[in-house]
Amino acid sequence: MVDIHNHVLPDVDDGADSVETSLEMLRRAQAEGVEAAVLTPHFKPEDDQEKAELHQQRFAQLQEAVTGAGILVQLFLGAEVGFRFGLAEAAGWPGIALAGSRYVLVDMPPGPLPGGLEKGMFELRTAGFRPILGHPERHRQLTGDERQLARLREQELLFQIDAGSLTGRFGQRTQAAARLLAERGWVEFVASDGHNLEKRPLALQSARQWVEETLGAAEAQLLFVDNPWRLVRGESVACREGRAGGAARRPVAKRRQGWLSRLLGTWR
Ligand SMILES: [Fe+2]
Structure with a gap:
């Protein structure tokens, strides 16, 4: 497996200390x-290139320590970029895009959806980047607005959900949202978003097991292995409208509205 979202880089954020x-x-x-x-x-909206340089220095130090410790996990650098004005410019700074690819992991601030969200993503794409939305299932306003979700999918925005969301680490509502998105085929990556050793570890296996049991081995292979490997190799990852062969093949906008909103209504 390849984990494309975690806070293992030490002493730069609320991740590894x-x-x-x-x-x-x-x-x-x-x-x-x-x-x-x-x-x-x-990489917060107010962070500048100096912060990106600090990440690169820390990465080089950690790489040395990892090699010295005989750990075989291959490391790449990227960032979880907070949605900001000038997203496309920041995405081009060294160390920001994932593993030197054109994929950029974008995090939305909690609370109301930022104005200019779709425009920002459009600009990113126009500049040649492929935006990946980090853990949309944990964003209450977004999961409560199915039409907005559908519009983002129509823009070919890739979705990454957290392994912990699938296993219930963030509560029932988030778990339901994560599972619905996965069942709908609106997920390209599952990642750990690991921050530490105990409360939020770098763990994928239980989530993979759920995907295997519920959606099948091929889907698990895609979300935990094939898509993330394609990303680190700079290859293309397809944004799916819905699960192959299912009713979800119809255009997103024409689908009956409210499937997610209705199901999540229980936890409102
Ligand atoms: Fe994160």
Whole structure:
């Protein structure tokens, strides 16, 4: 497996607090079958190129420690970029796009959806990047607005959901949203979003098991292995309208509205 979203890079955000913690997170990840990881520290809307340079320095230091410790997880650098004005410009700074590819992991602020969301994503795409929305299932306003979700999918925005969301780490509502998105075929990647050793570990296996049991081995292979490997190799990852062969093949806008809103209504 390849984990494309985590906070293993030490001492730069609310993730790993030391090199030792980073190493232990990677050891445990390796033990459960993670072969590569794209490290994605938070890159806040107010952060500038100096912060990106700090990430690169820390990455080089960590890489050395990982090699010294005999850990075999292959490391790449990227960032979890907070939605901002000038997103396309920041995406071009060294160390921001995922593993030097054209894929950019975008995080939306909690609360009301930012004005200019679709325009910002359009600009990013026009500049030649492929935006990936980080954990949309955890964004209450977004999961409560199915038409907005559908519009983002029509813009070919890729979705990454958190492994912990599928397994219930963030509560029932988020779990239901994550599972619905996965069942709908609106997920391209599942990642750990691991921050530490205990509460939010770099763990993928239980989520993979749920996908395997519920959606099949081929889907699990796609979300945990094939798509993330394509990303780190700079190859293309297809944005799916819906699960192959199912009713979801119809154009998104023409679908009956409210499937997600209705089901999530229970937790409103
Ligand atoms: Fe994150």
